[in-house]
Amino acid sequence: MTTKGALAEKLPLPRPLYIAPQEKASITVEGPALTIERPESPAVNVPLRRVSRIHLAPNVTIETAALLACAQRGIVLVFHDDEENPVARIIGNATENTRLRQRLIDLTDLPDWQDRYHDWRRAMERRICNTLRNRLDAPWALKTRPDAMKQWIQQRAIALAGPRDAERTSRLFRQLSITWMQSRLLAHGVGAENELWTIGEPDLARDLGTILAFRIETARLGWLRGRAEAASRKGKRLKPLSRRTIIARFEKQRGRIERLGDDIVNRLHRWLVEIS
Numbered sequence: 208m209t210t211k212g213a214l215a216e217k218l219p220l221p222r223p224l225y226i227a228p229q230e231k232a233s234i235t236v237e238g239p240a241l242t243i244e245r246p247e248s249p250a251v252n253v254p255l256r257r258v259s260r261i262h263l264a265p266n267v268t269i270e271t272a273a274l275l276a277c278a279q280r281g282i283v284l285v286f287h288d289d290e291e292n293p294v295a296r297i298i299g300n301a302t303e304n305t306r307l308r309q310r311l312i313d314l315t316d317l318p319d320w321q322d323r324y325h326d327w328r329r330a331m332e333r334r335i336c337n338t339l340r341n342r343l344d345a346p347w348a349l350k351t352r353p354d355a356m357k358q359w360i361q362q363r364a365i366a367l368a369g370p371r372d373a374e375r376t377s378r379l380f381r382q383l384s385i386t387w388m389q390s391r392l393l394a395h396g397v398g399a400e401n402e403l404w405t406i407g408e409p410d411l412a413r414d415l416g417t418i419l420a421f422r423i424e425t426a427r428l429g430w431l432r433g434r435a436e437a438a439s440r441k442g443k444r445l446k447p448l449s450r451r452t453i454i455a456r457f458e459k460q461r462g463r464i465e466r467l468g469d470d471i472v473n474r475l476h477r478w479l480v481e482i483s
Contacts, residue, residue, distance in 0.1 A: 222256050222257065223260050223458065224241075226261070228425075230245055230264075230266070232244065232245045232266070232267045232468075233269070234267065234269040234270065235269075236270070239254055239256065241254075241273055255276060260284070260285065260417075262386070273358070281393040293385075293386075308395065308397050310476060311411075311479065332421065336351060336353045336356045336421075339421075339422075343425060344430060345359055357421065359422075364431055367435040368431045368445065372431075372445075373431070380457055383454065384420035385413050385420075386416070387413045388468060389412035391472060392411060392412055400469055413477070419467060
């Protein structure tokens with residue numbers, strides 16, 4: 208007999224859903240599944256339980272019922288403009304795991320909570336900066352200077368991939384990290400009902416997602432270096448990177464991103480416990 212635990216292990220994990228920006232599409236909902244329709248293509252049904260977040264371009268329309276179905280299940284939706292910049296996020300309901308949410312509420316009861324939070328965030332960036340200095344063999348002077356470290360890394364990326372792809376990979380990795388973090392915070396009980404942390408300042412998903420993007424710069428730079436070295440060995444010029452390729456590379460690092468992202472959230476939680 209199959210137990211519920213064994214059955215759960217066999218179910219595929221929820222994955223992000225990306226609608227290619229060059230494709231016109233419409234999304235509706237029918238029962239427990241989304242229906243994606245494109246001109247001259249068969250409709251595709253995607254069970255909601257298999258979706259973790261959705262990225263939508265301007266030429267994709269989604270009905271209100273589908274929006275609500277996603278929001279009710281804690282599926283984050285990110286709307287992009289024609290330049291691939293995120294312009295809106297729909298967060299939806301959080302889970303009932305409220306320990307982190309309660310700690311954040313307790314933090315805001317302190318008179319100097321904003322200063323304390325910003326100090327923690329800067330300390331995290333400096334900690335990651337030191338890690339990156341060791342792993343990337345960066346100049347010692349950058350050890351505690353996150354902004355200078357970011358500039359140094361981007362100069363290395365430009366040398367390996369050119370200005371266009373260096374900027375594009377940096378921007379998309381950051382956007383995807385923020386969206387991943389938003390989904391993770393929903394699982395920790397921080398959702399649309401927590402306006403203080405999701406609307407305006409501070410934007411917790413943006414802050415933690417940006418820290419995550421900084422931490423995985425080793426993965427981005429390593430990838431760009433590998434491409435450049437392979438092209439050099441073959442005597443070929445580098446081809447421009449497509450959005451699809453960059454997203455696929457980010458998703459290929461899923462296990463590592465989850466581990467590092469969870470470490471950031473856990474460090475925030477432990478800090479909140481320590482100051483309570």
